[in-house]
Amino acid sequence: MKKVILSGNEAVARGCYEYGVHVATAYPGTPSTEILENVSKYPEIYSEWSPNEKVAFEVAMGATFNGARSLVAMKHVGLNVAADPFMSVSLIGAPGGFIVVSADDPGMHSSQNEQDNRYYAKFAGYPCLEPADSQESKDFVGVALDISLMFDVPILFRMTTRICHSKCVVTLGERQEFPVKGFKRDPKKFVVIPAYMRMRHAWAVERLNKLRVYSEETPLNFVENGTERIGIITNGVTYQYVKEVFPKGSILKLGMSYPLPVEKIRSFARSVDKLLIVEELEPFVEEQIKAEGIACEGKKYWSNLGELSPEAVEKGFIHAGLLDKKVSVPVKEDVISRPPIFCPGCPHRGLYYTLKKLKATIATDIGCYTLGVLPPLESGDTCVEMGASIGVAAGMSKARGSGKGIVATIGDSTFLHSGMTGLLNVVNDRAGITVVIADNRITAMTGGQQQPGTGKTLMKEESKSIDLGEVCQALGVERIRVVDPYRLDEMKTVLKEEMESDELSVVITNRPCALFPKENRKKTRQKPFTVDTEICIGCHTCFKVNCPAIHESELKTPKGFTKSNIDAVLCTGCSVCAQECPTGAIRSTE
Amino acid sequence: MKRDMNVLIVGVGGQGVLLASELLGEAALESGYDVKKSEVHGMAQRGGVVYSHIRLGDKIYSPLIREGHVDVILAFEQAEAQRWVHYLRDAGTIIVNHFKLIPPIASMKGFDYPADAIDSVKKRVKNVKVINAAQTAERLGNLHLINTVLLGVLSMSLDISPEIWEKVIRQWVPKGTEELNIKAFLEGRKHQ
Numbered sequence: 001m002k003k004v005i006l007s008g009n010e011a012v013a014r015g016c017y018e019y020g021v022h023v024a025t026a027y028p029g030t031p032s033t034e035i036l037e038n039v040s041k042y043p044e045i046y047s048e049w050s051p052n053e054k055v056a057f058e059v060a061m062g063a064t065f066n067g068a069r070s071l072v073a074m075k076h077v078g079l080n081v082a083a084d085p086f087m088s089v090s091l092i093g094a095p096g097g098f099i100v101v102s103a104d105d106p107g108m109h110s111s112q113n114e115q116d117n118r119y120y121a122k123f124a125g126y127p128c129l130e131p132a133d134s135q136e137s138k139d140f141v142g143v144a145l146d147i148s149l150m151f152d153v154p155i156l157f158r159m160t161t162r163i164c165h166s167k168c169v170v171t172l173g174e175r176q177e178f179p180v181k182g183f184k185r186d187p188k189k190f191v192v193i194p195a196y197m198r199m200r201h202a203w204a205v206e207r208l209n210k211l212r213v214y215s216e217e218t219p220l221n222f223v224e225n226g227t228e229r230i231g232i233i234t235n236g237v238t239y240q241y242v243k244e245v246f247p248k249g250s251i252l253k254l255g256m257s258y259p260l261p262v263e264k265i266r267s268f269a270r271s272v273d274k275l276l277i278v279e280e281l282e283p284f285v286e287e288q289i290k291a292e293g294i295a296c297e298g299k300k301y302w303s304n305l306g307e308l309s310p311e312a313v314e315k316g317f318i319h320a321g322l323l324d325k326k327v328s329v330p331v332k333e334d335v336i337s338r339p340p341i342f343c344p345g346c347p348h349r350g351l352y353y354t355l356k357k358l359k360a361t362i363a364t365d366i367g368c369y370t371l372g373v374l375p376p377l378e379s380g381d382t383c384v385e386m387g388a389s390i391g392v393a394a395g396m397s398k399a400r401g402s403g404k405g406i407v408a409t410i411g412d413s414t415f416l417h418s419g420m421t422g423l424l425n426v427v428n429d430r431a432g433i434t435v436v437i438a439d440n441r442i443t444a445m446t447g448g449q450q451q452p453g454t455g456k457t458l459m460k461e462e463s464k465s466i467d468l469g470e471v472c473q474a475l476g477v478e479r480i481r482v483v484d485p486y487r488l489d490e491m492k493t494v495l496k497e498e499m500e501s502d503e504l505s506v507v508i509t510n511r512p513c514a515l516f517p518k519e520n521r522k523k524t525r526q527k528p529f530t531v532d533t534e535i536c537i538g539c540h541t542c543f544k545v546n547c548p549a550i551h552e553s554e555l556k557t558p559k560g561f562t563k564s565n566i567d568a569v570l571c572t573g574c575s576v577c578a579q580e581c582p583t584g585a586i587r588s589t590e
Numbered sequence: 591m592k593r594d595m596n597v598l599i600v601g602v603g604g605q606g607v608l609l610a611s612e613l614l615g616e617a618a619l620e621s622g623y624d625v626k627k628s629e630v631h632g633m634a635q636r637g638g639v640v641y642s643h644i645r646l647g648d649k650i651y652s653p654l655i656r657e658g659h660v661d662v663i664l665a666f667e668q669a670e671a672q673r674w675v676h677y678l679r680d681a682g683t684i685i686v687n688h689f690k691l692i693p694p695i696a697s698m699k700g701f702d703y704p705a706d707a708i709d710s711v712k713k714r715v716k717n718v719k720v721i722n723a724a725q726t727a728e729r730l731g732n733l734h735l736i737n738t739v740l741l742g743v744l745s746m747s748l749d750i751s752p753e754i755w756e757k758v759i760r761q762w763v764p765k766g767t768e769e770l771n772i773k774a775f776l777e778g779r780k781h782q
Contacts, residue, residue: 003619004619005615005616005619005625005627031630109630133626133653161630162628162653162654165628165629165630166626166627166628166629166653166654167615167625167626167627167628167653168625168626168627168650168653169619169624169625169626237653240651240652240653241651241652241654243651243652244651244652244656245656309654309656310652310654310655310656311656311657314656328657328658330657330658330676330677331676332673332676333672333673333675333676333710335669335670335672335673335704335707336669336693336695336696336701336702336703336704337693337695337701338602338637338638338639338693338695339638339693339695340637340638341637341694341695375698376698540697543694543697543698546694547694548637548693548694550694551692551694551697552692552696552697
């Protein structure tokens with residue numbers, strides 16, 4: 001059997017291949033993105049980037065209704081977007097087999113919160129499977145489909161950033177083929193009118209009871225006896241940390257964390273002197289065990305804030321008096337931070353630089369451009385969730401009685417994800433705000449995924465490239481202006497006019513991403529710029545545009561100010577810094 | 591029974607930290623080790639801090655290495671060496687590329703790039719190898735070889751045969767650059 005090193009995400013994709021998945025969908029979101037990127041490498045599976053998680057969910061759901069093995073993947077907050085079908089399909093079932101991957105982000109490596117989506121499993125009455133490494137990430141795809149088909153239930157396949165992005169050795173298998181079973185008409189199952197669903201609710205409750213029995217028996221939940229009568233119940237990556245720092249304990253590892261194997265836990269508790277629950281984020285398992293009247297401790301020693309680590313798990317055992325060791329705190333060096341900033345040539349740079357000058361109130365949104373909030377651009381006043389900018393700006397204008405000076409900024413992919421309905425609302429309620437769509441033709445923050453404006457699908461097929469100006473026009477917007485974000489003066493004039501007007505307007509910036517798709521990089525790149533050190537007076541105005549290509553040079557002016565330097569390899573020739581240089585010291589090398 | 595080794599590769603987005611880590615992982619797998627790696631994606635393209643934990647052994651559990659438990663650190667950039675040095679064991683080795691990548695934020699008030707990163711590393715730990723990989727790469731005629739030179743230096747601290755390294759490098763580097771990369775790797779191995 002071939003062994004390879006795979007990330008958890010790559011392993012899920014491999015699992016889709018081996019266990020005969022027919023349809024897989026997603027909207028990109030860290031840490032889940034690489035699942036579909038890797039599924040798309042297998043032509044046996046239909047895969048797509050949908051415009052948002054709700055649509056992705058619905059497409060995968062339709063496929064399972066038609067008897068296909070399907071999977072939908074999203075980051076934890078994506079499940080909030082897809083929560084409506086997620087809850088409703090519980091009463092319908094999953095006749096073809098259906099996996100819902102939720103990639104949670106403890107520690108908020110790249111998310112707005114660290115919600116624990118295991119609660120969604122309990123909420124909807126689904127089994128929750130939690131792989132603890134890449135091998136399990138692959139194998140559990142097969143088990144999840146088996147359970148899904150056996151009980152006619154969708155599976156919440158819960159991963160975390162550390163599982164998604166850690167790499168481990170995985171043994172590969174062959175693909176198994178399964179026929180698509182087809183759609184069997186059954187309105188009492190597939191149509192959610194109250195009369196039918198009252199009956200289905202009782203069925204779903206009975207299904208959960210059967211799943212409880214299954215959870216007691218499945219090898220997904222297993223005991224490893226240690227040398228000491230200290231029992232630890234753990235799941236996901238924390239299992240690995242426990243094995244590492246407390247190898248003498250007895251472990252009940254939960255591969256299926258909902259519904260819990262309560263009797264197995266009860267007998268495990270009887271076999272040990274002390275029962276501890278080590279889980280990341282919320283006390284999801286601990287609460288349920290305590291509710292069963294079984295004594296245990298967990299969050300007392302292991303915080304529900306942030307991501308756990310082997311150090312944090314070790315510290316918990318020390319505090320519990322089980323490790324005879326001092327908590328060691330290595331002294332960290334205080335080294336300059338490297339906050340992420342806009343790439344060289346990024347079209348967002350000029351936009352947020354200009355908005356700062358115009359002193360706009362900015363409701364911004366989720367994407368690369370959220371980085372505009374950080375110093376020195378400091379451009380962005382609110383950001384909540386995908387698509388919120390337009391609604392928030394509208395609400396502000398209603399509270400103020402005027403939309404003047406209020407700007408919503410939103411990326412193209414976010415606009416197509418969930419900004420369009422917000423814009424339709426503004427057309428209807430006549431909030432006179434300015435909506436800026438930063439249109440770079442790609443989903444950039446997650447690494448350059450296709451979206452309806454890109455003109456290509458995930459499976460690399462040509463598709464219609466949606467024109468955002470036409471979309472806005474169709475939604476009823478009358479003032480639509482297109483600007484080049486590399487031309488600061490023109491953009492500033494347009495934005496100023498629109499901000500001063502009390503009518504709704506949409507301003508679209510029209511430069512593509514400087515980084516993605518990779519094959520466009522040469523096309524978008526121009527000759528680099530350079531600093532004429534004879535002219536540079538060391539005023540550092542160019543630093544304010546915050547470009548990674550601009551550095552201090554070794555040269556100083558007679559007054560002792562350091563002159564600027566441009567890295568010719570990084571510079572893409574966008575000219576934004578040159579437009580701001582008050583002495584004309586920055587010039588193209590053309 | 592294979593000895594457990596904990597390796598930490600650190601640097602700045604765009605320097606090739608993750609690729610170096612891939613090569614090490616493949617070479618270790620080829621040598622019969624169990625391998626686990628951990629890194630967080632997302633900021634690599636944007637000049638952020640990049641790290642990769644790589645663990646080799648008979649059976650590895652945690653994909654993350656505890657602070658103070660790393661056997662070898664390979665730092666592609668000197669301020670990054672200073673940032674991560676507390677992960678090193680007392681008897682561990684840190685390899686520092688003699689190279690500064692100063693972030694734009696350093697030109698703002700209150701943010702200073704460390705003037706003496708290598709000195710502070712030397713004050714903390716005994717075994718410090720400072721390498722000017724760019725010089726070696728330049729001598730070989732191609733600055734893209736910096737990563738391979740550094741991997742060569744790192745390989746001296748690991749129990750993986752040069753033949754396996756060579757095989758993996760041939761598989762992973764761009765076609766046509768195999769011989770040059772092998773040469774760069776062997777140059778790296780000469781550093782003491």
